[in-house]
Amino acid sequence: MIPGDPVSIALGPRATPEIQAAYAAKMHLDKPLIYQFLIFMGNVLQGDLGADVFSDRSVTTTMAEQLPFTVTLAVSAIGWAALVGIPLGCLSALKPNTWLDRFTGVLSVGTIAIPSFLVSIWAILLFSVTLRWMPVIGAGESGNILDQVHHLILPAFAVGLGWVGYLARMVRASMLEVMGENYIRSARAFGLRSRTIIFRYALKVAILPTITLIGIGFGSLLSGAVFAEIIFSRPGIGKLIYDMVLSRNFPVIQGAVLVTVGLYVFVTLIADLVVSWLDPRVRDSL
Amino acid sequence: MDTKNLLEIRNLNVDFKTPRGRVHALREVSFNAPKGKIVGIVGESGSGKSTVIWAMTQLLAGNGVVECGEIFFNGKNVLDFSEDELRAFRGEEASIVFQDPMTSQIPVLSYSQQMSDIAYRQRNKSFREKIEHSKQIMRKVGIPDTEQRVYQYPHQFSGGMRQRAGIAMALLMNPLMLIGDEPTTALDVTMEAQIIHLLRSLQEELKSTVMIVSHNLGLVAELCDEVVVMYAGEVVEQGDIRQIFHNAKHPYTQALLECDPARVSNRARFLPTIPGDLPDLHIRPNGCVFAPRCKYALQRCEQDRPETYVIEGTHNTKCHLLDSSRDQFGTSSTIERQVSKTETYDSSLKNIIDFEKPPILNVENLNVRFEIMGPLQALLKRNGKRFVDAVLNVSLHLRQGETLGLVGESGSGKTTLGRAILGLVPSSRGSVEFDGRLLTDLSESVLRNLRQDMAMMFQDPIGSLSPRKTVGALIAEPFSLHNKEKKNLEEEARRLCDMVNLPHSFLNRYPHELSGGQARRVGVARALALEPKLIIADEPTAGLDVSVQGEVLNLMRDLQARRKLSYLIVTHNLPVVRHICDRLAIMYLGRIVEQGNGEMIFQKPAHPYTEALVHGVPQPDPDKRRNLVSIEGEVPSLTNRPSGCEFHNRCKYVQEKCKTLMPQEKVLPDNRTVQCHFPLIN
Ligand SMILES: Nc1ncnc2c1ncn2[C@@H]1O[C@H](COP(=O)(O)OP(=O)(O)O)[C@@H](O)[C@H]1O
Ligand code: SF4
Ligand code: SF4
Ligand SMILES: [Mg+2]
Numbered sequence: 001m002i003p004g005d006p007v008s009i010a011l012g013p014r015a016t017p018e019i020q021a022a023y024a025a026k027m028h029l030d031k032p033l034i035y036q037f038l039i040f041m042g043n044v045l046q047g048d049l050g051a052d053v054f055s056d057r058s059v060t061t062t063m064a065e066q067l068p069f070t071v072t073l074a075v076s077a078i079g080w081a082a083l084v085g086i087p088l089g090c091l092s093a094l095k096p097n098t099w100l101d102r103f104t105g106v107l108s109v110g111t112i113a114i115p116s117f118l119v120s121i122w123a124i125l126l127f128s129v130t131l132r133w134m135p136v137i138g139a140g141e142s143g144n145i146l147d148q149v150h151h152l153i154l155p156a157f158a159v160g161l162g163w164v165g166y167l168a169r170m171v172r173a174s175m176l177e178v179m180g181e182n183y184i185r186s187a188r189a190f191g192l193r194s195r196t197i198i199f200r201y202a203l204k205v206a207i208l209p210t211i212t213l214i215g216i217g218f219g220s221l222l223s224g225a226v227f228a229e230i231i232f233s234r235p236g237i238g239k240l241i242y243d244m245v246l247s248r249n250f251p252v253i254q255g256a257v258l259v260t261v262g263l264y265v266f267v268t269l270i271a272d273l274v275v276s277w278l279d280p281r282v283r284d285s286l
Numbered sequence: 287m288d289t290k291n292l293l294e295i296r297n298l299n300v301d302f303k304t305p306r307g308r309v310h311a312l313r314e315v316s317f318n319a320p321k322g323k324i325v326g327i328v329g330e331s332g333s334g335k336s337t338v339i340w341a342m343t344q345l346l347a348g349n350g351v352v353e354c355g356e357i358f359f360n361g362k363n364v365l366d367f368s369e370d371e372l373r374a375f376r377g378e379e380a381s382i383v384f385q386d387p388m389t390s391q392i393p394v395l396s397y398s399q400q401m402s403d404i405a406y407r408q409r410n411k412s413f414r415e416k417i418e419h420s421k422q423i424m425r426k427v428g429i430p431d432t433e434q435r436v437y438q439y440p441h442q443f444s445g446g447m448r449q450r451a452g453i454a455m456a457l458l459m460n461p462l463m464l465i466g467d468e469p470t471t472a473l474d475v476t477m478e479a480q481i482i483h484l485l486r487s488l489q490e491e492l493k494s495t496v497m498i499v500s501h502n503l504g505l506v507a508e509l510c511d512e513v514v515v516m517y518a519g520e521v522v523e524q525g526d527i528r529q530i531f532h533n534a535k536h537p538y539t540q541a542l543l544e545c546d547p548a549r550v551s552n553r554a555r556f557l558p559t560i561p562g563d564l565p566d567l568h569i570r571p572n573g574c575v576f577a578p579r580c581k582y583a584l585q586r587c588e589q590d591r592p593e594t595y596v597i598e599g600t601h602n603t604k605c606h607l608l609d610s611s612r613d614q615f616g617t618s619s620t621i622e623r624q625v626s627k628t629e630t631y632d633s634s635l636k637n638i639i640d641f642e643k644p645p646i647l648n649v650e651n652l653n654v655r656f657e658i659m660g661p662l663q664a665l666l667k668r669n670g671k672r673f674v675d676a677v678l679n680v681s682l683h684l685r686q687g688e689t690l691g692l693v694g695e696s697g698s699g700k701t702t703l704g705r706a707i708l709g710l711v712p713s714s715r716g717s718v719e720f721d722g723r724l725l726t727d728l729s730e731s732v733l734r735n736l737r738q739d740m741a742m743m744f745q746d747p748i749g750s751l752s753p754r755k756t757v758g759a760l761i762a763e764p765f766s767l768h769n770k771e772k773k774n775l776e777e778e779a780r781r782l783c784d785m786v787n788l789p790h791s792f793l794n795r796y797p798h799e800l801s802g803g804q805a806r807r808v809g810v811a812r813a814l815a816l817e818p819k820l821i822i823a824d825e826p827t828a829g830l831d832v833s834v835q836g837e838v839l840n841l842m843r844d845l846q847a848r849r850k851l852s853y854l855i856v857t858h859n860l861p862v863v864r865h866i867c868d869r870l871a872i873m874y875l876g877r878i879v880e881q882g883n884g885e886m887i888f889q890k891p892a893h894p895y896t897e898a899l900v901h902g903v904p905q906p907d908p909d910k911r912r913n914l915v916s917i918e919g920e921v922p923s924l925t926n927r928p929s930g931c932e933f934h935n936r937c938k939y940v941q942e943k944c945k946t947l948m949p950q951e952k953v954l955p956d957n958r959t960v961q962c963h964f965p966l967i968n
Contacts, residue, residue, distance in 0.1 A: 188345055191407075
């Protein structure tokens with residue numbers, strides 16, 4: 001199926017056929033494929049992702065070590081993107097065709113178009129190499145929060161930048177639509193303050209499609225994080241997959257992919273839950 | 287300004303800037319709203335009624351400008367208000383009940399939140415006190431169980447209840463003036479009657495001033511004290527309700543009143559219409575705005591703008607006919623007009639129902655059952671029902687050349703029944719026989735062929751037409767859909783255009799360029815394309831103005847007489863039904879509760895529900911006001927059918943027996959069937 005027989009990779013070229021056969025039996029590699037899959041899934045359900053072929057460490061442990069780094073990166077990237085992008089989108093929807101709106105438009109197209117690995121490389125060149133404000137690699141000394149935050153800034157910036165534009169455009173579009181709805185006009189006709197109308201009425205409706213989008217877009221966010229981890233040499237699932245693919249450490253790759261997929265499903269679910277919490281119509285149709 | 291008046295609008299002019307130039311939406315509009323009275327503004331769509339409201343609250347769309355004029359409210363000119371003064375004015379002094387409660391209430395906030403937001407000005411009140419006050423107002427407008435309902439969201443309310451909540455929100459700050467913009471247009475007649483009654487009793491209780499904007503003459507006659515009649519952005523006549531309804535002077539007012547099918551009792555006649563279209567408001571008219579459509583137009587009407595002539599008291603009108611000195615000018619000869627084609631129906635053409643042949647459509651015991659949740663969901667919600675019966679044991683028949691009206695409140699299953707007859711929704715039991723063939727066993731491909739003989743006319747013609755196709759392509763579309771290779775589609779389109787009296791120049795237009803009546807004509811032409819024998823029309827005149835509604839109905843009757851068509855008309859509009867239908871079937875919760883000759887049913891309803899519906903229509907005559915609401919409550923949910931007679935919780939004549947025993951169908955001497963233990967006639 002994949003080039004590189006797992007047994008010869010694990011045991012090296014000098015293993016005797018007997019040792020190879022014994023290893024294959026231990027790992028169930030002699031069984032039919034469907035059987036291998038069932039065994040694997042059974043183990044997964046018990047929290048056992050198998051063992052590293054080289055060190056024999058439990059893959060579950062490795063994942064538990066690496067996952068927090070990736071999650072921190074992804075969450076801080078989307079976090080800063082939302083903090084900047086959503087207000088930008090709101091403002092440009094409220095004042096369409098002003099300089100701010102045009103600026104946001106250009107910025108959005110720009111940030112969406114540049115791939116995050118390019119941003120990463122430029123950011124390293126500018127802030128780490130030329131200005132020397134930021135560390136180049138790693139995730140910082142463990143236990144030293146400040147140092148870790150310091151190491152997080154550049155990768156989070158690089159991964160989140162595209163999302164700023166994306167979110168700003170999305171929020172602008174749905175905000176413009178919502179501001180034209182009848183219920184906004186009726187809120188005005190009841191004499192509500194514009195603050196209330198914008199933040200309590202319009203934004204609450206306009207944010208719903210954005211949340212769903214973030215949930216669905218989490219996959220591409222993760223792939224952005226993979227590049228960033230490789231470029232910044234940060235620990236994390238992405239970096240792990242990259243290293244393990246180079247060494248063909250299949251159980252670890254398998255575990256990492258499975259954890260990533262699980263994470264993706266989990267985030268989509270969270271997004272749906274948030275939407276149904278905010279929108280009573282969705283809540284009632286469940 | 288006169289202190290008797292709460293509102294005085296003087297010489298108001300409003301323009302909208304559009305890419306094609308300025309639309310002069312309001313021109314020289316002046317009228318008063320006396321304190322403590324109910325003022326009605328009537329006019330067809332596009333006459334500028336809503337624009338008056340939005341100008342008054344300074345909430346015109348972004349492209350709207352008040353060119354000149356004054357709007358005095360309680361002695362102050364609203365147009366001079368600062369932003370803060372305006373905010374205090376809106377909701378506190380003048381408050382609006384909106385047309386469509388579905389779209390005008392924010393879906394993501396509960397009523398408690400929405401109402402406490404409106405009450406933000408009462409800083410001395412705590413949130414709890416605001417909620418208590420909201421509940422009190424909700425009780426006042428007739429919302430039950432306010433303890434729970436105040437915490438619910440708009441989608442959890444039925445249409446009628448939502449509009450009540452809309453009224454509650456408008457009343458919350460105890461405004462001096464309550465404004466209703468078509469407050470009942472989105473509702474059923476039964477709900478409409480309840481809301482009219484509610485508005486009137488609230489006004490009596492609160493002594494506030496009310497302004498109601500509506501195109502519904504019956505509603506205005508029943509509710510208002512004063513009337514302002516608008517046409518194409520101008521006030522053409524105003525006065526006391528009786529003066530307007532019994533002694534209208536302006537030719538437009540007269541024509542509008544004549545058109546209303548509720549006033550036309552003679553069934554055999556074609557309905558009166560107002561020929562012609564609304565003028566293009568991009569051009570300021572030189573003379574009278576109504577001149578192009580006026581039967582009595584004088585030579586001078588096209589050049590001179592008529593001034594306002596006072597007839598008596600507050601009754602005045604803008605029409606040259608009222609100029610007592612006009613004969614001195616020697617210009618009183620009316621203009622000879624070419625009678626437009628729409629008026630020339632041959633009324634000698636009588637519709638003949640073919641009683642010799644067996645009925646063309648025979649429906650026996652038809653049932654439609656919808657699955658509302660999957661088996662898993664039903665397991666999760668233990669007491670939830672998986673299925674609802676939208677149509678239950680329906681039997682009806684229709685002869686060639688006959689028109690059957692299917693009537694009921696929304697949610698009664700009318701549309702589903704129509705679609706089930708066409709096989710567009712699957713039926714779970716029963717049979718449909720059309721033209722001697724049993725449709726319920728036929729395969730989809732045979733059915734497709736048969737469907738050429740039965741066409742559907744849809745409710746929303748513009749929405750159901752593809753916006754990128756020309757009218758010509760749309761009219762010819764049924765040929766290609768049914769693989770009918772007609773040699774000359776263009777010729778066919780022209781032929782169909784002639785049939786529905788649409789000028790050939792329309793063939794190259796797009797649906798959005800059509801007016802409501804023209805779009806309906808395209809719908810009729812499409813339905814007729816394959817020369818069907820049966821047309822099922824879903825609300826054929828919904829959303830049309832009365833003057834245009836007549837045109838569509840006349841056309842349908844004319845075509846029926848010429849081509850021996852059978853119609854199944856699905857509607858909740860009773861005056862229309864009375865005018866066009868031979869027989870009626872009244873539906874309630876998916877069952878037919880009464881069926882028989884239309885005229886007899888109208889004169890003497892046998893089922894209490896029919897009676898309630900017939901009496902639910904407000905009459906366009908201020909002397910025929912109803913004092914009681916004919917039917918209380920709302921249609922129950924299909925998942926929760928009442929026991930016994932399913933109408934018993936709303937029936938005025940309910941007896942003990944009704945609550946437990948389901949009535950059997952009875953056949954009355956005049957051949958009508960009714961499902962009631964105690965029919966109103968025997
Ligand atoms: N935002 C707008 N832009 C351009 N024209 C408009 C706008 N709003 C209303 N109009 C035009 O103004 C006229 C009056 O409209 P409206 O007040 O809505 O009438 P009504 O409420 O009587 O149906 C119509 O011709 C309509 O097309
Ligand atoms: S002024 Fe002339 S055109 Fe206008 S309504 Fe009167 S008679 Fe008709
Ligand atoms: S059966 Fe009884 S409750 Fe039902 S409609 Fe007749 S009188 Fe009313
Ligand atoms: Mg309107």
